[in-house]
Amino acid sequence: MYYRVRFKDTVRISPDKFNKDLDQVVTEIVQRTFEGTMRKQHGIIVVVDNIEPVGDGIVIHGDGAMYQKVAFDALTFRPELQEVLNAVVCEIVEFGAFCHIGPLDALVHMSQIMNDYVEVDAENEVITGKEKKLMLKTGDPVRARVVAVSLNELSSRESKIGLTMRQPALGAYEWIYAPIEAEKKKEEKEKVEKKKKKRRGKR
Numbered sequence: 001m002y003y004r005v006r007f008k009d010t011v012r013i014s015p016d017k018f019n020k021d022l023d024q025v026v027t028e029i030v031q032r033t034f035e036g037t038m039r040k041q042h043g044i045i046v047v048v049d050n051i052e053p054v055g056d057g058i059v060i061h062g063d064g065a066m067y068q069k070v071a072f073d074a075l076t077f078r079p080e081l082q083e084v085l086n087a088v089v090c091e092i093v094e095f096g097a098f099c100h101i102g103p104l105d106a107l108v109h110m111s112q113i114m115n116d117y118v119e120v121d122a123e124n125e126v127i128t129g130k131e132k133k134l135m136l137k138t139g140d141p142v143r144a145r146v147v148a149v150s151l152n153e154l155s156s157r158e159s160k161i162g163l164t165m166r167q168p169a170l171g172a173y174e175w176i177y178a179p180i181e182a183e184k185k186k187e188e189k190e191k192v193e194k195k196k197k198k199r200r201g202k203r
Contacts, residue, residue, distance in 0.1 A: 001083060002102070003076045005042050009034070013057065013066045022068075027051045030072055036103075038156040043078025046103050077102045079146045079161055084170070087163070089140045092125040097136060099144065099163060106161035108144060114175075115166055134175050141173045 011029045030051045038044050050073040057066035079085065079101060087099035087106065096109040110118055113136060116129035127136040136142075148162030165171045 001078060001080055002046075003042060003078065005074050005076055006071065007034070007074055008054065008069065008071050010067050010069050013068055015064050015066075018066070022053060023051075026053050026068060026070055030070055034072070034074065036156065038151055038153045038159065039076070040151050040153050042074075042076045043151065044076060044103055044156050044159075046075045046077055048072045048074050077104065078151070079104070079106070079149055081146055081149060083146045085144060085146065085163075087142050087144055089136060089138050089142060089172075092120065092122055092127060092136075092138055094120055094122050096120075097127060099142060101144075101161065101163075104156065104159060104161060106144075106146070106163045108142075108163045108165055112147070112162075112164040112166055114171060134172070136172055143170050143173070143176065145170060 011026065011033060013025060013029065017025045030048055034045050034048055036045065052071050054069040054071050057068040059066050085101050087101045089097050090100050090105065091098040096107055096111075097113065098105050098107055110120055110127070113127060114129050114132070114134055116132050116134065119128050119130060121127070125138040128134070142165060144163035144165045145167060146161065147164045148160065150160040152158040152160075169176060
């Protein structure tokens with residue numbers, strides 16, 4: 001889920017930036033320093049905005065740089081346990097499928113893909129159900145539920161997020177909507193047949 005959070009922190013401004021516009025320099029440093037970083041409580045910082053210097057900067061003896069307190073708004077993304085998310089399959093591996101969920105990747109283990117035994121073809125990037133013949137491919141949009149979250153503050157890429165698609169109304173969009181579309185077509189066909197029968201009866 002996405003959140004908007006107001007942060008306060010401190011940035012280091014090197015001496016070669018002293019002759020430039022402070023607001024512009026602070027904006028560039030805050031964007032470079034914080035965007036893409038992970039905060040365990042708030043999740044990954046996707047983008048920062050409304051950046052403001054707070055008070056006067058401090059110069060530390062022997063450093064030469066200025067340390068400036070700043071305040072900024074951040075759009076963060078933190079997946080919550082049991083949350084249902086829309087995702088896109090980005091990679092098929094021997095043990096399951098990785099999916100993009102916003103700015104992070106999550107794993108659907110092969111045991112959590114569908115209520116069926118599956119065959120994984122990592123070379124051709126496709127997973128197939130043995131009985132129902134449902135297929136999952138790279139690029140497929142899916143709906144999944146978050147079942148495990150372990151965020152890594154040192155490296156967002158090392159965060160581990162687990163998903164399941166084995167519950168009702170979850171899975172590849174094609175699996176979810178194809179039966180609904182088929183039912184609609186069946187109902188429409190039945191209506192057409194009923195109208196034809198009525199016309200024949202009138203004759």
